[in-house]
Amino acid sequence: MISSSSKVILEVRNLSASVAGVDILKGINLTVRAGEVHAIMGPNGSGKSTLSKVLAGHPSYTVTGGDVMFQGKNLLELPPEERAHAGVFLAFQYPIEIPGVSNSAFLRLAYNTLQARRGGEDLDPLEFNDYIREKSKIVEMDPSFLDRNVNEGFSGGEKKRNEILQMAVLDPTLAILDETDSGLDIDALRIVANGVNKLMTTNNAVIMVTHYQRLLNYIAPDFVHVMRGGQIIKTGDKALALELETRGYDWVHA
Amino acid sequence: MSAVMQSVTSHDSYLTGLLPATVTAQTATPEWLTALRADAAQRVRALPFPTTRDEEWRFSDFSLMCKTTFAPAIAAATLTTADIAPFLLPEATHGRLVFVNGVHAQHLSSSSLPQGVIVTTFTAGLASETLRTHLAQYATFQNEAFVALNTSHAHDGALVVLGKNTACATPLHVLFVSTASTTPVATFPRCLIVAEPGSECTLIEDYVHLSTTRTASTYFTNAVTEIVIAENAIVRHTRLQRESSSAFHVGHAAIHLSHNSVYDSNSITFGARLSRYNLNIIQNAEGANCTLNGLVLISGRQMADTHTVMDHTQPNGNSAQLHKCIVDGGAHAIFNGKIFVRKDAQHTHSTQSSRNLLLSNKGRVDTKPQLEIFADDVKCAHGATVSQLETEEMFYLNSRGLNANTARNLLIYAFAEAIIDKVPVNSLKQRLSQKVSSQVGEVV
Known part of the structure; x- marks a missing residue:
């Protein structure tokens, strides 16, 4: 599926970022082409979750250097909602609960907002219900979850499945999964991973941020990047992830 | 200087000026009621007008109302059912009592209830032994000037009696309508609800206004509600205060709970320039259950003060309270929630939570949850938060493509909706949601 002639979706060049005055990212370089799955691994505190939040535009992080091009647009100039309109999606590690708003009403609101920005048709509640x-x-989500309030009282696994459902509805060009595997039992992990696999096409791409190799048994990465100290210090293929699983992170050096 | 001093002290006689001209003029008023009203009038003369120097009124300064002279309402304005249509609840067509400017409007009311349910006025129920047994027994006026003032006017009001083991399937709606008038009017709504053993009902106590002009009308509502819930009886009480934005509203509710009774309260405050709601609940026998939900949504120069007292005096009682305030503009919300767990109230399980959302930097929230425990084997927890919209929540919604304004509206709506969702009447729930949407901006 990968070929160097595939279209570049995301180009991160020498990206640096800080939060509350502390430098976290210190020169990230990453190229993602259509059809690719990238895994970003690394020990706690290496900056991998920060990278996903910076790409999605979290307001608490300050970009201190470098640039990010997304399908020809300067991503860093866009507020988070416009990044979503452009086709960036972040699956949260800790999705928030919105009591009082049903999952289907929320999804329809998000869907119709994006449709309006992308020049598509609105769906009314009945049409959206079918969709x-x-x-x-x-x-594999029971339809009863659609009538429940967004993430309210959902188990960890249900919240993560709901994130992937949002991804399915919003149909992003680039999906960033931030520790989507954390807190999942083996069945939930399989369901979430299958969901992501079904959504992969030759026109979109996925960045998976994960601490563990086990997710990669279900979603095969084309590239595995190891982050440490705010930089990508090693890039390899699936074999690198297996090696990390047996040997840990300590042996990897820039 | 001396003029200022004088105006401060002169407030003490302000409430006296609101006393009824004569207490005995009503036809067929029983002696006991005349005596009760005279007693209450006596207390009004003796009690000072509450000021911010009183601990219980520390944050709610009502002296503004003393600038206005309120006249007692004389007769019901000539309203038709069409005029009040926006407030009518299709679920409650069988039991509706409407008062216009404090006066019962027979032609707007309806009562076709199952046997065992009585919804009537005091005037019609004056001969009733129930009225005499219960009226003013729970909302005591010895030290409460506003309760005393209301009691001094108690000749008409809503009387609801649920007979033993009677379940009223449809909600009962007591609607107090204030209309625009040339002179500011004072009204004194009064409700007595008696739920006999094993009975069950849903009650909507509703304060609304009808404006014919664009300017908000100024009036004063001084309301008192007493609810007596006998053993194994259930009362679901939704109290809605949606007065005009220039109105003054002081309301008291006194709830008396017996063995294994259930009381659910949803108090929702949108209106009035200055408002105060005191909700006092006493659990007087073993094993009563209470759920207290509160929502205050105010803006501009509004002030809304909610004081609640949950008094567990007997064992095995439960109470769960969640009070939420949303404050925009220069508005000011106050919450004071006291929970007492007396020495004998072992195995009480009580929680209280005060959650406040400040939408502007000119708004203000004062919250004081208080827990006083004298028993040694109880489970109690309380807490309060005052916050602005969370960055993390906003980011989540923004990352789903919603712009800042929509995301903000959605989060405020969700904050309010968690309480509105508990209102047990669907048509009312929908209208309240719409009201919140129209105030914070349409989202879903």
Whole structure:
């Protein structure tokens, strides 16, 4: 599926960022082409979650250097909602709960907002109901979850499945999964991973931020990057992840 | 200087000026009621007008109302059912009592309830032994000037009696309508709800206004509600204060709980320039259950003060309270929630949470949850937060493509909706959601 002639979706060049005056990212370089799956691994505190938040535009992080091009646009100039409109999606490690707003109403609001920005048609509640029921099958989600309030009272696994359902609805060009595997039991992990695999096409790409190799048993990465101290210190293929699993992170050096 | 001093001290006689001209003029008023009203009037003369020097009124300064002279309302304005249509609840067509400017409007009311349910006025129920047994027994006026003032006017009001083991399937709606008038009017709504053993009902106590002009009308509502819940009885009480933004509203509710009774309260405050709601609940026998939900949504120069007292005096009681305030503009919300767990109230389980959302840097919230425990084997927890919208929550919604304004509206809506969702009447729930949407901006 990968070929060097595939279109470049994301180009990160020498990206540096800080939070509350502390430098976290110290010169990240990363190229993601259409059809690719990139895994970003690394010990706690290496900056991998920060990278995903900076790409999605979290306001608490300050970009101190470098640039990020996304399909020809300077991503760093856009507020987070416009990054979403452009096709960037972040699956949260800790999705928030919105009591009082049903999952289907929220998904429809997000869907119609994006449709308006992308020049597509709005769906009314009935049309959306059909659409969302079809999409829920991707993450094997019971339709009753659509009537429940967004993430309220959801288990960890249900919240993560709901994130992938949102990804299915918003149809991003670049999906960033921030520790989507954390807190999942083996069944939930399989369902979430299958969902992501079903959504992969030759026109989109996935960046998976993860601490553990086990997610990569289900979603095969084309590239594995190891982060440490705010930099990508090693890039390899799937074999690198297996090696990290047996040997840990300590042996990897820039 | 001396003029200022004088105006401060002169407030003490302000409430006296609001006393009824004569207490005995009503036809067929029983002696006991005349005596009760005279007693209450006596207390109004003796009690000072509350000031911010009183601990219980520390943050709510009502002296502004003393600038206005309120006249007692005389007769019901000539309203038709069409005029009040926006407030009518399709679920409650069988039991509706409407008062216009404090006076019962028979032609707007309806009562076709199952046997065992009585919804009537004091005037019609004056001969009733129930009225005599219960009226003014729970909302005591010895030390409460506003309760005393209301009691001094107690000749008409809503009387609801649920007979033994009677479940009223449809909600009962007591609607107090204030209309625009040339002179500011004072009204004294009064409700007595008696739920006999094993009975069950849903009650909507509703304060609304009808404006014919663009300017908000100034009036004063001084309300008192007493609810007596006998053993194994259930009362679900939704109290809605949506007065005009220039109105003054002081309301008291006194709830008396017996063995294994259930009381659910949703108090929702949107209106009035200055408002105060005192909700006092006493659990007087073993094993009563209380759920207290509160929502205050105010803006501009509004002030809303909610004081609640949950008094567990007997064992095995439960109470769960969640009070939420959303404060925009230069508004000011106050919450004071006291929970007492008396020496004999072992195995009480009580929680209290005060959650406040400040939407502007000119708004203000004062919250004081208080827990006083005298028993040694109880489970109690309380807490309060005052916050602005969370960065993390905003970012989550922004990352889903919603702009800052929509995300903000959605989060405020969700904050309010968690309480509105508990209102047990669907048509009312929908209208309240719409009201919140229209105030914070349409989102879903």
